[in-house]
Amino acid sequence: QKEVEQNSGPLSVPEGAIASLNCTYSDRGSQSFFWYRQYSGKSPELIMSIYSNGDKEDGRFTAQLNKASQYVSLLIRDSQPSDSATYLCAIGGGADGLTFGKGTHLIIQP
Amino acid sequence: DAMVIQNPRYQVTQFGKPVTLSCSQTLNHNVMYWYQQKSSQAPKLLFHYYDKDFNNEADTPDNFQSRRPNTSFCFLDIRSPGLGDAAMYLCATSGVGRRVDEQFFGPGTRLTVL
Numbered sequence: 001q002k003e004v005e006q007n008s009g010p011l012s013v014p015e016g017a018i019a020s021l022n023c024t025y026s027d028r029g030s031q032s033f034f035w036y037r038q039y040s041g042k043s044p045e046l047i048m049s050i051y052s053n054g055d056k057e058d059g060r061f062t063a064q065l066n067k068a069s070q071y072v073s074l075l076i077r078d079s080q081p082s083d084s085a086t087y088l089c090a091i092g093g094g095a096d097g098l099t100f101g102k103g104t105h106l107i108i109q110p
Numbered sequence: 111d112a113m114v115i116q117n118p119r120y121q122v123t124q125f126g127k128p129v130t131l132s133c134s135q136t137l138n139h140n141v142m143y144w145y146q147q148k149s150s151q152a153p154k155l156l157f158h159y160y161d162k163d164f165n166n167e168a169d170t171p172d173n174f175q176s177r178r179p180n181t182s183f184c185f186l187d188i189r190s191p192g193l194g195d196a197a198m199y200l201c202a203t204s205g206v207g208r209r210v211d212e213q214f215f216g217p218g219t220r221l222t223v224l
Binding site: 004008032034036041042043044045046049088092093096097098100101102103 | 143150151152153155158165167198200209211212213214215216217218220
């Protein structure tokens with residue numbers, strides 16, 4: 001049984017600061033890792049995918065993966081009020097579907 | 111634009127009255143998924159189709175069925191909705207190859223059971 005753990009928050013970050021979101025997972029054999037953003041009442045939106053150890057940057061977002069520690073993180077630089085949402089960490093299982101964490105509720109304070 | 115479409119966006123049904131939710135995609139993806147998401151919970155995979163091959167999660171209740179008549183469309187049937195089935199139902203698709211588990215979600219259908 002794969003498990004994905006996230007701190008549910010809320011995580012409150014001042015506008016313009018760096019928001020740091022963390023995720024741990026149980027299946028050491030996992031190969032693909034995703035971050036989804038979900039606004040209240042909306043569906044998840046894929047914002048980052050990462051497959052190799054290290055950092056992957058896309059605009060203001062950086063995903064970090066450490067397979068030895070079974071740890072994935074998402075950094076959001078220059079946080080904006082529009083970044084306020086729930087961020088879901090997901091672990092891929094090939095074509096068998098994703099295992100999601102419960103998400104971290106992020107609040108960016110103007 | 112290539113996309114995943116779900117209809118209806120909001121569905122109200124009565125306890126025990128069958129309901130069908132639909133999903134269509136223009137991404138030409140092989141795999142289609144149905145997830146159930148309740149308030150403040152993680153999306154929970156119900157089942158998925160890899161092309162025509164149906165894969166049911168072990169803990170998906172028999173009350174939930176699915177059909178995929180062609181590549182573009184997939185349906186979720188709830189035969190006798192109970193109050194506990196009120197949730198957001200999410201359809202997602204993914205392609206093949208290394209990105210096979212990079213999933214794209216439709217807008218969801220919010221189901222209310224009275």
